[in-house]
Amino acid sequence: MSEKNLIRKEMKESLAILTKPYYEHYSYKIADTLYKDEDWLKADVIGITISKEPEVDTYQIIRKAWEAGKEVVVPKCNPKEKTLSFRKITEFSQLESVFYGLLEPIIDQTMEVKPEDIELLFVPGLAYTKEGFRLGFGGGYYDRYLTNYDGKTLSLAFHFQVIQQFPIEKHDIPVSKIITNDEVINIK
Numbered sequence: 769m770s771e772k773n774l775i776r777k778e779m780k781e782s783l784a785i786l787t788k789p790y791y792e793h794y795s796y797k798i799a800d801t802l803y804k805d806e807d808w809l810k811a812d813v814i815g816i817t818i819s820k821e822p823e824v825d826t827y828q829i830i831r832k833a834w835e836a837g838k839e840v841v842v843p844k845c846n847p848k849e850k851t852l853s854f855r856k857i858t859e860f861s862q863l864e865s866v867f868y869g870l871l872e873p874i875i876d877q878t879m880e881v882k883p884e885d886i887e888l889l890f891v892p893g894l895a896y897t898k899e900g901f902r903l904g905f906g907g908g909y910y911d912r913y914l915t916n917y918d919g920k921t922l923s924l925a926f927h928f929q930v931i932q933q934f935p936i937e938k939h940d941i942p943v944s945k946i947i948t949n950d951e952v953i954n955i956k
């Protein structure tokens with residue numbers, strides 16, 4: 769197994785033993801910190817994943833965004849090309865389960881939003897370094913998307929997902945900020 773895959777496996781094991789009370793507690797703390805963040809406050813259009821437990825909960829963040837009048841755009845995977853496109857949702861009923869049990873926007877009910885119209889992009893991952901490098905789920909979807917994206921980036925993570933190091937490859941694009949349940953790491 770490659771070193772990246774070994775770390776992915778170990779992190780999935782660490783996430784699997786996070787209890788529901790701590791999952792909720794940490795997710796709430798992360799969301800609460802986010803709501804004071806300048807990039808969050810300024811952004812009118814956010815690109816954000818629909819979390820699947822045990823990823824940091826994004827449902828509460830999406831509700832908060834709608835309440836604050838922000839536009840919420842969420843990813844749809846194109847597995848053939850391993851690319852992403854983002855589509856605007858105004859309610860959770862515009863999602864369907866398509867790929868790996870992930871919830872994605874329903875094409876007929878949503879409109880695509882271009883990368884240049886997204887002001888703050890939440891980039892998911894399994895593990896991060898303090899330098900903002902990210903170990904994703906192994907598809908390289910966000911590395912590809914980020915080559916065409918110039919807006920702000922941000923990742924949400926439980927404290928134990930920020931680790932010392934892992935192999936970084938030429939195509940890996942770092943995020944600008946990581947918010948965990950106990951710190952905000954500003955990269956640039």
Ligand SMILES: Nc1ncnc2c1ncn2[C@@H]1O[C@H](COP(=O)(O)OP(=O)(O)O)[C@@H](O)[C@H]1O
Nearest residue numbers: 902903904905906907908909911912915939940
């Ligand atoms: N911009 C890109 N163009 C083409 N292939 C890419 C690009 N970014 C990543 N990839 C490919 O995607 C695969 C997964 O990338 P990796 O960084 O290991 O996954 P992840 O970022 O999801 O952890 C690698 O084989 C990598 O070569």
Ligand SMILES: [Mg+2]
Nearest residue numbers: 904908911940
């Ligand atoms: Mg990568």
